[in-house]
Amino acid sequence: MRVYVEVALRGFRRHATYRSAAVAGAFTNTMFGFIRAYVLIALWQARPQLGGYDVVDAVTFAFLTQTLIAPVAVFGAPLELGERVRTGDVAMDLQRPADFQGWWLAADLGRALFALGFRGVVPLAAGALAFRLDLPTEPHVWLAFAVSTLLAVVVSFALRYLVALSAFWLLDDRGVHAIAGIAAMFFSGLLLPLVAFPGWLGAFARALPWAAIIQVPADVFLGEHTGAGLAGALGFQAAWAVILLALGRLVTAAAAGKVVVHGG
């Protein structure tokens, strides 16, 4: 177990070596936070109480999700694994006496922690200075949000892991990554909160794993879920995490068993 903690630590530290990238990322995320906030303000002034949010909820949603973008990395940089499969460097990873998926998960959790701590807090802090935001006041909501964010990162990892593994068959995961990014943008709620999706489309989108990445942690933060509803929301995320991680393990076994390792 200790080795995975050490891997996570290194995942954190290696991203910490790219400070200027973190600063640039924080700046961009914040800028887009303001743009999205004004778009949502316009929308909610036209349609007050859309999806059960008021305008303060909508603005909070805009900044909070800008905060989550980097840690859950939905359309950010793909897992390095895909590139390593493409170049054959994965040969070095495959001959480590450790769980392959667990290793990459640990590294990604380290990355996410850095992204949240050093990049993600900026948009939310800036939003709180410029607007009135609906920040949780009760400690247990913060705690639930922390758990929900962790689960969001795990679900996001499990999806990106599958994308990366596709490189074993497709030689290159970049096409799949681009498609997965568009799906994530739309179905996570980042483009428009899923609560605002009408009828069956909304219900469908809220059942997909991408909802677990952005929409669910945001709703937990906004206090939309309480009691059994909260347990259900976290359970929904945990269920997708388990399903997708298990799928990842199956695909890993299939890849390791029969697929060529590129490069001499």
Added chain:
Amino acid sequence: MRAVDRISFRIDSGEVVGYIGPNGAGKSTTVKMLTGILTPSAGHIRVAGLNPVRQRVALARRIGVVFGQRTGLWWDLPLTDSFELLRHLHRIPSARYRENLELFTELLDLGAFLHIPVRQLSLGQRMRGDLTAALLHDPRIVYLDEPTIGLDVVSKAAVRSFLAEINRERGTTVLLTTHDLDDIERLCGRVMVIAGGRLVYDGSVDGLRGRVNAERTLVVDLAAPAPRLDLPAEPPGARVIRVDGPRQWVAFPATASAAPLITAITARHEVVDISLREPDIDEVVRRLYLGGLRSSAAAASSVGDPSGTDDPSETGGRSATSAK
């Protein structure tokens, strides 16, 4: 296509075996099968008593691997970070870890760059880092796929003496793939040659010279310039290949003795000095590669000394390899 075909060998504990062959011969493919990251389509492999594919993780604790063109180090972090992680990965006892790191730092001269991020290291420095990483956990077997690629002479020498020392002191079994025949001559008691996916030679380095129609050369310095030397009938095939003033070069089959030739020349001519040149191993290997490629295209006239075929559990059919 078949990257390797009907390869069969056995390596005993503590051996240092060179594995050479032209580009695309199947060397890296063999190494990947031996580590369990490639599954042979047919045949049978055992390494340290384990089935590499099915027991890949257990095997990984007992072996070390260097793929010269790749790195297992954390690119953005100092070397020590990667080493520390290996300590946890292989659960190396602290005292042993410190001892090893100290020794390797000395032998491979790592001291100056242990704390520099790997991405800032030169190729040779990084390679020495990767070698250390492969050996920190005292593996019984190491596979080195071109560990001296792109290294300068000083680094190459350091790597060679390091490997020799590890093999001598710890009895580590080494399978060394290289295009640098000096590596083979200096380190390996045994060499296997693969060409076109077939093993075309397996035996000693000296035996390799005798294997092809290699020639040795006598360099004869006469007291004064003279016409071509008058050579004896023994050994057959001896002939003057070059004349330059008082110096003449006499080629003869590498398998023949030089003694009668020297006796005859010194009896018939006034000789100042004589020296003997062994066949150039590069030349030997070049001939062997060409011959190997031809014979594997023609079909089954392969395999030199099939050492170990006495043990059926260690050998196999197509693309089977074993190491112990």
